[in-house]
Amino acid sequence: MAKRGSYKKYTPEFRKMALERMAECDNILDLAKELGVHSRLLYRWRDLQVAQTAAGQQTPGVREMRLRNENAKLKKALAEKTLEVDFFKGALQKIEARRQQSGISGVKASTTRSES
Numbered sequence: 001m002a003k004r005g006s007y008k009k010y011t012p013e014f015r016k017m018a019l020e021r022m023a024e025c026d027n028i029l030d031l032a033k034e035l036g037v038h039s040r041l042l043y044r045w046r047d048l049q050v051a052q053t054a055a056g057q058q059t060p061g062v063r064e065m066r067l068r069n070e071n072a073k074l075k076k077a078l079a080e081k082t083l084e085v086d087f088f089k090g091a092l093q094k095i096e097a098r099r100q101q102s103g104i105s106g107v108k109a110s111t112t113r114s115e116s
Contacts, residue, residue, distance in 0.1 A: 010037070015045050018031075018035055018037070018042060018045065019042075019045055019046060019049060019065075020065060021035075022042055022046060023065040023066045023069060024066070024069050028042060028043075
């Protein structure tokens with residue numbers, strides 16, 4: 001982090017990247033350390049972005065970005081589960097087809113009792 005009295009200007013691209021990562025991040029302090037900025041600066045950038053959005057600019061707010069990211073994750077999870085279901089349906093159909101071909105009904109065969 002910078003020493004007191006020194007000033008570092010961050011590019012708009014860096015700020016945008018930091019805010020996108022902040023929207024996805026659970027631990028802001030760790031993110032701030034990783035980026036080499038103070039956590040208060042991240043919150044200031046976020047508040048400025050929210051204020052700009054409220055003023056009518058097109059920049060999406062942090063909440064909206066977080067919801068978009070969550071939506072994308074949920075869509076991905078749904079697609080994966082759909083693929084799993086399709087796989088297991090196909091496997092079950094193959095097993096049923098094999099049973100029908102071999103005449104196996106899936107019922108245990110009767111056995112004779114052993115005499116005691």
